[in-house]
Amino acid sequence: MLACGQESATFHPPRLANGHPDFEGVWRNGSVVAAFNVEGQAAGDNGPDGPSVIADQPDGKLPYLPAAREQAKDNATHRERDPVGHCHMHGVPRSLVPPFPIVIVQDSDYLALLSETEHSVRIIPLDGRPHLKNYWSWARDSRGRWEGDTLLVDVTGLNGNTWLDQAGNFVDQNEHVLERFTMTAPDAILYEARVDDPTVYSRPWTLRVPLRRQPKGTELIEYDCIEGERDEVHYPGNSKR
Amino acid sequence: MKFIILATRSVRSAITALAFVALPAWGQAAAPAAAPDLRGIWQAQNTANANLESAHVIVDPPDGKIPYQPGALATRKQNFENRATADPETKCFQPGVPRATYLATPFQIFQNDGAVYIVYQDVHAYRIIYLDSSSHNQGLPYAMGDSRGRWEGNTLVADVTSFSDATWLDGAGNYHSGDLHVVERYTRTDQDTLMYEATIEDPAVFTRPWKIKMPLRLQTGPGAQILEDECAEDERGVRHHVLPFRAAK
Numbered sequence: 001m002l003a004c005g006q007e008s009a010t011f012h013p014p015r016l017a018n019g020h021p022d023f024e025g026v027w028r029n030g031s032v033v034a035a036f037n038v039e040g041q042a043a044g045d046n047g048p049d050g051p052s053v054i055a056d057q058p059d060g061k062l063p064y065l066p067a068a069r070e071q072a073k074d075n076a077t078h079r080e081r082d083p084v085g086h087c088h089m090h091g092v093p094r095s096l097v098p099p100f101p102i103v104i105v106q107d108s109d110y111l112a113l114l115s116e117t118e119h120s121v122r123i124i125p126l127d128g129r130p131h132l133k134n135y136w137s138w139a140r141d142s143r144g145r146w147e148g149d150t151l152l153v154d155v156t157g158l159n160g161n162t163w164l165d166q167a168g169n170f171v172d173q174n175e176h177v178l179e180r181f182t183m184t185a186p187d188a189i190l191y192e193a194r195v196d197d198p199t200v201y202s203r204p205w206t207l208r209v210p211l212r213r214q215p216k217g218t219e220l221i222e223y224d225c226i227e228g229e230r231d232e233v234h235y236p237g238n239s240k241r
Numbered sequence: 242m243k244f245i246i247l248a249t250r251s252v253r254s255a256i257t258a259l260a261f262v263a264l265p266a267w268g269q270a271a272a273p274a275a276a277p278d279l280r281g282i283w284q285a286q287n288t289a290n291a292n293l294e295s296a297h298v299i300v301d302p303p304d305g306k307i308p309y310q311p312g313a314l315a316t317r318k319q320n321f322e323n324r325a326t327a328d329p330e331t332k333c334f335q336p337g338v339p340r341a342t343y344l345a346t347p348f349q350i351f352q353n354d355g356a357v358y359i360v361y362q363d364v365h366a367y368r369i370i371y372l373d374s375s376s377h378n379q380g381l382p383y384a385m386g387d388s389r390g391r392w393e394g395n396t397l398v399a400d401v402t403s404f405s406d407a408t409w410l411d412g413a414g415n416y417h418s419g420d421l422h423v424v425e426r427y428t429r430t431d432q433d434t435l436m437y438e439a440t441i442e443d444p445a446v447f448t449r450p451w452k453i454k455m456p457l458r459l460q461t462g463p464g465a466q467i468l469e470d471e472c473a474e475d476e477r478g479v480r481h482h483v484l485p486f487r488a489a490k
Contacts, residue, residue, distance in 0.1 A: 024353060086474065087472070088471060088473075089365065089469075089471060103358070103369065105351045105352075105353060105356075105358050107280070107351070110351065112351055112358065112360065114358065114360070114367050114369070119335070119365055119366060119367060120365065121360050121365040121367055121467075123349065123360065123466075123467055125466075129463070132466075132468075134486050134487055134488070135469075135485055135486060136485055136486055136487040137469040137471070137485035138469065138471050139365070139469050139471070157485070159485075159487075217375075219369070219371070219375075219378075220369060221378070221381060221383075222335075222381070222383040222384065222385060224334075224335065224384060
């Protein structure tokens with residue numbers, strides 16, 4: 001994963017006719033553990049083991065304020081609260097994290113991310129228009145701009161109803177995210193999200209995962225999440241379990 | 242305890258796993274030198290979403306009526322009577338095809354050589370119309386169908402199959418079965434107009450194929466943007482569309 005950063009200094013990405021890097025294709029996060037716990041975890045009943053994807057904290061732990069850490073611990077024992085378990089979109093940065101394919105389609109005016117899971121959609125204008133006002137959403141309001149060959153996306157408009165993973169790590173309505181998409185090899189995009197949420201965390205932190213291009217011919221299938229969950233009793237923490 | 246409404250996860254996982262097994266090679270699509278540019282935010286300007294038959298969009302048969310089989314007409318009548326609670330769209334099901342095209346909310350088209358991508362505001366449904374001569378998926382029932390397209394002159398022709406029977410054609414109870422087959426034609430007739438035609442065939446419900454036709458209008462200006470349309474469940478477990486705005490602080 002870190003090799004991606006080393007390659008980026010010399011890698012020259014494919015480009016669209018407008019000169020900007022061409023991110024089009026089908027991608028998928030290469031860190032499976034991140035969907036289960038962004039702080040990393042040992043193997044257990046909640047998915048595979050793996051290291052933390054929190055890149056800039058010495059211990060790989062989220063810098064929670066004390067009360068928020070307690071909230072996260074409580075969430076971990078009540079995973080039936082997971083908003084994605086209730087068919088909601090993942091929010092940011094979680095929309096890039098699940099191990100499901102994501103289509104990127106782009107032109108000079110927009111970059112769109114179409115996720116298979118929850119059929120989440122993010123349409124990112126690149127034309128410098130301002131953020132929407134009083135927006136209150138799951139998927140967020142995103143505005144992109146190029147900084148060299150890196151796409152920067154400023155994300156606001158959160159409703160505070162999303163988690164970061166299945167372990168109960170969370171953000172609230174004061175979250176502000178700056179994402180960075182950098183192609184580091186023909187089949188690799190380094191995705192970084194700097195999350196600032198002063199009512200949950202004592203300082204900003206950065207999530208970093210590698211996105212890997214999926215083989216040619218990879219098609220997204222329809223994902224539907226509407227009615228008929230019959231397995232709720234097996235959610236960890238459910239009182240009827 | 243609140244009833245959680247979800248698709249069955251084990252089924253979803255199994256289906257998702259299929260996405261990673263062998264699939265037909267997706268070659269670089271040989272797009273025409275100048276494929277028509279359908280990009281933009283589009284919206285219908287009619288009442289077809291409320292009732293196809295009264296919106297004057299059915300161009301075949303000539304009487305403008307949907308050619309139901311006798312037994313199917315009774316189901317339509319029952320749907321109509323129960324529409325306040327039975328319309329799948331109001332319950333946040335993905336809207337289906339062709340209904341997604343003439344909802345009261347807009348959609349946005351993106352495209353490249355390999356596909357045309359349609360993102361609907363309604364419950365953030367989207368479709369990918371592959372242009373690579375690949376074949377339809379084999380039997381997975383999709384609310385939005387499985388779309389394979391080609392350019393025919395200046396027209397995008399999309400063949401759509403593999404439907405579930407979970408969607409309606411409008412809010413008046415007009416419906417279809419899982420045997421639905423739709424052939425859509427998208428033609429940009431001028432800068433601001435996308436002409437939409439759909440031939441609708443379903444041998445389990447209709448006596449013959451029938452056809453709708455309507456212009457879609459380009460949405461421009463600062464307010465033209467696909468907004469979030471998410472759903473949340475109320476205290477009774479019923480899902481409702483949620484507007485993504487709150488009062489100013």
